[in-house]
Amino acid sequence: MALSEHQSAPERLPHLSDATLRDSAHMAGVEFGPGDAARIAKLLVKTGVELVEVGMISGPSSKDADLITATHEAIGPERSMSLVMVRDRQQVAKALDEAARLGVRYVMFSIPTSEQHARLKLGSPSLKYLNALAKSAIEIAKGHGFHVTFSGEDGARTPKERLVPYVAAGFAAGADRFRLAETVAYLSPWQMEEVIGDLTAIDGSEIEIHSHNMLGMAVANSLAAYRAGAQWISATVGGIGERGGNAPLAELLTALRVIYGDTRFDLSHLTELSRIALRGAGLGEAFQSGPTTPHAFAYELPGQLTHPEAYETLPAELVGNTRELRVRTRLTPALVAWALDDSAGEVDLDAFTSWLIERQGSDGRGLLDRDGIRKAAVDFQSR
Template identity: 35%
Template sequence: MGTLSPDKAVYVVDTTLRDGEQTAGVAFGPAEKLAIARLLDDVGVDQIEAGTPAMGGEEAEAVGLIAAAGLKASVMAWCRATAADIAAAVACGVDAVEISSPVSALHIRDKLRASPAAVLANTVAAVEFARKHGLYISVGMEDASRADEDFLLTYIRAVTAAGARRVRYCDTVGILDPLTMAARIERLRRDKGAELEVHAHNDFGMATANTVAAHRAGARFLSVTVNGLGERAGNAALEEVLMFLRHSGAAAGYNLAGLRQLCQYVAGASGRGIPAAKPVVGQAIFHHESGIHADGVLKNPALYEPFDPAEVGLERRIVVGKHSGKAALLHKSRELGLPLSEAALAPVAAAVKQRAVQRKEPVADGELAAIIREHLAC
């Protein structure tokens, strides 16, 4: 089991095995959890949030297996702010804990039926208990995006003084936009307290953008899940965040060639398939049909592709359909060994368009070959 490397510009904290598994209907067995952890480690994730040991049974078994697997990544367990939860984590052999408590008035009042002062005192006590066991401590501030910012500052100062190394700013119900997220993180960073982590949910489709915005504003720890798994609409997607950071020059040292294998394995284990147009790893994101785009990609792929598909094990394809132009049809006809003449191009294009409209899908290579042969025979 590894530890966090010092002084990196960004740390990727994957919570697929904890928050990702909290997706309704998703359940990983210990062997699947260990396999996912190994794939995450191959990608180079800095810290793996392996699960919640206090659940006992197979959950604690899985966390223990991951902690003992000799991974390069730090292995973290999620805990409530109780000595019992932290003791369960210690028994599993992890090197880090995430101690989570609600911080918004809404959650403190309606979920815990407690006072802010009581919640803070309880969290400080939990941090002090974890510190005695030599653990790396992160404190999760549940519903931070709806909390009073003065209380947040008081909370951060107190848990840091007690021994927390970082705090997790949770946009628990995904209500923030990137500009607001950046402003919130910048204000908290001015206090120069603990390191900040961002944990963004995707209820309004903002999770990846909010995570990147928080990093730009000073949060060095980024919480993500594979394929964006997570409660309700999910969390920031590991593959999206990592690829954007790589291509914006903000992160290096991650093995992005392993992303697609990881995403495919998690898709199978979770029963949640990868949509064809899923950013970064979707099977069809480098398929080009429209005339202008296909013509441009054939001349220079960089015209319409933000990165090389080979980076994630995908392939570029020119497909033909309703919107295909001359360049795509000529290219595909040559690929099929049935080069079109200028005279045959227009009737073939018309037949392809008709077939695509009828079928509501691109024309397969075999069908295209048949159409071309029909018109070449005329």
Template identity: 75%
Template sequence: MAAEMRESVPGAPRISDATLRDSAHMAGVEFAPKDAAAIADLLVRTGVDRVEVGMVSGPGARDADLIRATHEAVGPERSITLVVVRDRRQVATALDEARRLGVRNVMCSLPTSAWHAELKLGSTSLKLLQALARSAISQAKDRGFHVTFSGEDGARTPTDRLLPYATTGFQAGADRFRLAETVSCLSPWQMQELIAHLVAIEGSEIEVHSHNMLGMAVANSLAAVRAGARWVSATVGGIGERGGNTPLAELLTALRVLHADTRFDLTHLTELSRLALGSSGLGDAFQPGPVTWHAFAYELAGQLSHPEAYETLPAELVGNERRLRVRSRLTPALVSWALADSGLDVDVESFTAWLIEKQQRDGNPLLDQDALRRAAAVFPSV
């Protein structure tokens, strides 16, 4: 009976895994290059097509060692790196840095919802967004990259804004569009309807990247595939910012059980989970969803200052709380947020530089807001 209930694989989706990229947004989680190499190797042996690793926004990329380690493990052709897009000049320097690192596949990340565009680009203008997409994609293609372009917060972007943006990207020469359900908000049937609009764009190739705050990331990913998406983005154990991402093991086993998809070697999944969750410090207790310690944890000042732009529901609604958790990704903006209303009077730039050096000496222990304030309290006397 179970076999009779199976459906054929609708389009046999290809899989990209964002463990080594989206984890950088997960408060306090960082991978060492050797762990990244081991994870990338296991992902490719499992059958994952692309290993997404690191972010580049300009010269001196923080994730350079992670990117190099992944390239050495699985080759640059099996890797893809996110390039942050904020303006024409900035993306040129970011693309040059990516090329210096040997990257061959890039994902140009642009915020599509009016909410996120206002926060990150300083404007809600669709024309500006389209101009940035055209510029970034054409610059990337001119440098010889395979180009995926994203719709950050795309799931909350109205179709009369999202579809012209996606169309512009393909017309500029992009190879693939990633719809990011940055803030979990769609039901599977809504996801299916939205993807159907995107796949109708001439020359389109669509990928879906869902977050799991509502526990529907796998269901939404399968719905996207049913509608014609050709790629699904996942992470090992559902690792990722806030409520986590589409968990790889659940996605692949769902494809096997529901669609008789035998393309993947599932024997590596347990080892992958133990390696990724162990080396990241999350351990076996990691679970996605809104009641976990990490669901409302942040290490970016913009997310702490504007949590409503990133949260499916407020922390207080489920009895949880917002918190800061950071290791080596300290910035003056983050420190300023942590010290606000504390009564501590320190030079933020000097204190941040001092604390970064101290963190490096101490092996980058995890910091929260209280730890930052304790350090600031003794800084003048150090």
């Protein structure tokens, strides 16, 4: 295909990672099974995606163990990466032990960098503490032979004077790659270029962009990050994911083909990939991004429901939408308490949650919202 005058084939094209089996699997109410994980992972590799992100590990007995194992069996651990939560040193050590037990070789540390997220998740907005925690986690992981990507969770809203020293400290500690997570869609493409330019100026840096699509600019921001020197782009099949979705893989790969003449990827698998992922996610035949969809402000993590301002670009009410809980088997007493609201004190939360999880079954057959949990509580109390 000939390139038009405004197009040029660059010397360096971006590496692609896919977060469908991690970010989308933690989308409210979405739970992929091992079978779908294996099929999706194989097709991603056939397409030419270099790294498949799968599962989240926060400590022993990871709920995503089966998903991670199935992906490793399908494509090998050398093509897989798992997210490891970072909250304190002891928790990190336990999570890395679990990652090693599962045969993980590539880890991606999820570390909140904005003051708002650090205060909520680390208990302190201190940059000194943030840098010390990241340094410790990276050094422990490298000491155990892991390839380490460390993130800037809510990095797009993290000021330059806070973000750049954090990223520089991470690379100084031995990290292999940094991922800027546009956790809350916030930047325009021209702003993204400036932010990424500050990071690629750090000696020895290798930068990845992970954008969310609430404002419909995830692909544009990903390409802007690449223009500014980012070496990696993270996407998801069909763009499915939390908070308006992620950069959709098909649109990203076709954009690379048209704009840069990038023929490295086998695009013939994209439609089959989307069908498998969307059906496995329970989303039917199509996924719509943006702020007006039923899933745009749906959550299954207690912190997202109790502190929505930390996760939302704009409030749901502004566009006439509503905030909702959607969950299958990832039920917790905290989620149940939020759903029951004022009547939570009338129910034994631990007993009710255990009963509800058992009733859901291993297939997570029921997609629960607030009304569903409230009705189930009536059934529980009338036993």
